[in-house]
Amino acid sequence: MLNRRVRSTISLILFVLPAFILYLLFLVIPMLQGTYFSFTDWDGLSKSYSFVGLSNFIEAIRDDDHFRSSVWFTTKYVFFAVVFQNVLALLLAMLIESQKRAKGLFRTIFFMPNMLSVIISTFMWVFVFSKVIPALSEYSALKFLNLSWLGSPAVSFWSIMIVSLWGSVGTLMLIYMAAIQGIPQHLKEAAIIDGAQPMHMLRYITLPLIAHALTICIFLTLNSSFKVYDLVYALTGGGPGRGTQVITMNILEEAYLGNNRYGYASAKANILFIIIFVITIIQLSIMKKREVEA
Template sequence: MNTHTKRRKILRDPLHFLLFALPGTALYAVFVLWPLLVAFGSSLTNEDTYRVTTSFVWFENYARLFSDPAYLQTLGNTVILAIICIIVPNAIGLGIALLLDRSGWVFNAMRAVFFVPVILSSVVVAVIWQLLLKDDGLINSALRSFMPHPPGWLSDPSLALYSVGAIVAWQSVGVCVVLYLAGLQSVPKDLLEAASIDGAGPVRQFRAVTWPLLAPSVTIMTVLSMIGGFKIYDQVKVMTNGGPGVGTTSTLAFDVVHTGLDAGAVGYAAAKAAVMFLIIAVISLFSIRLMRKREVDL
């Protein structure tokens, strides 16, 4: 009996299918579904670290959420960071991947160099860049040779959010490079040679052959970058702590932790976490569906 026949027999037998699926389903239920249900239940209460009794307020936290200007500002900050994390690393990563799509020890070494920031802790990266970008840091000290008043990368409210976004994007470039390199190396050489024989130059080959075949890689990286942008916490906590000013660089994840742990409003924080989860899920599903349609069209 071959493997395909065994698989079909298992799927037809409910008991075998249950035994086969039970371990994974149980782990998923314990570590994913149950915490989600607990968090949603908590979001319907007025649970507070400094309150003795807890009672149900149902959807009062959600109504309060969308009438809170600070939360709306936080949501806007997160959307801006997510857009930066989608566009910048993917564009730069694809460009670097195209340059490194060659054989030789030099190119292999360069691939490792670009991937180093990915394996570093985001906290370590944030601390290093905070030291570099502070008003009397190395970067501004060098810029003072050209301008008397260099930018306040982390102290200027108009620049701080984009500085954080740039650091997150910089650390994400390595992942994009590796994934796009894998996609480029899977492009059949025969198609490129045929396009070259037909008179297509490098740009035309990329547009007509390489880019359509990279569509699955683009889909994966776009969705992963979007999710990562919505989950930014470490860099904001270390570099700006939500400032300068009130909520200038606050993100959804940072706001959830601040509300639940620092302010002690556990129920309200759970509502914020539930909305954050819903936003990420909806945008992810929509993005996957839209980009999969693009893959088919290409």
């Protein structure tokens, strides 16, 4: 007979095993295969292919103007998305937490966009940008709204940003609210008695004590922003031209939509992975140090 500890270990392994098998089949093995094919000229269909070494990576970085422009657009999107999403979510969290009534109602209202599918909510925003806002501009004094919201690369970027904020702030807000609720009440009361102003409360009490939430939220927004696809595709399709094409759209186009350069697309995907990995490591190392100091 097996003792209790061995039986417990076996039962834990059996519980974890199905998820681990799925993890291997749908994440680890495809990732390793993609890394392997990034050094080949495979088209994704034929049985034969040749090893090309680092030429795919060199071509993507040195010669592919479309890829470089998609990297630049994605980088710009990531920067503004991380800043705006976290700032707005934190402000909303502090504002709602400062209220004595209807906290649940406000939480529900701001979280509701997260309950909708990204594609459905984005199609709704396409209608708003193409029909509702032009009508407001035409039949009211809001003439400044008469812009090509989805037809101009410069304006389309901010249209994408608006929809991104609308759909993602609710989740981050809840994380910040949970962190704010965990701040000891006696610290707030002592600061108020000492005459601390709201900005001092924010700088010396709130931000240091919710540093762990900042780490989590910035990590989430960094990863989701670098991998954004469906939102941009449903809003602009990467257009006009390639003015709003993100890296993920460029990779998919290279692999499947006419080019059939699966090996080359895999190299681009690996470049994206390296970018995300390096930035994430830097972000976590910096933020974790601030948590320790706090």
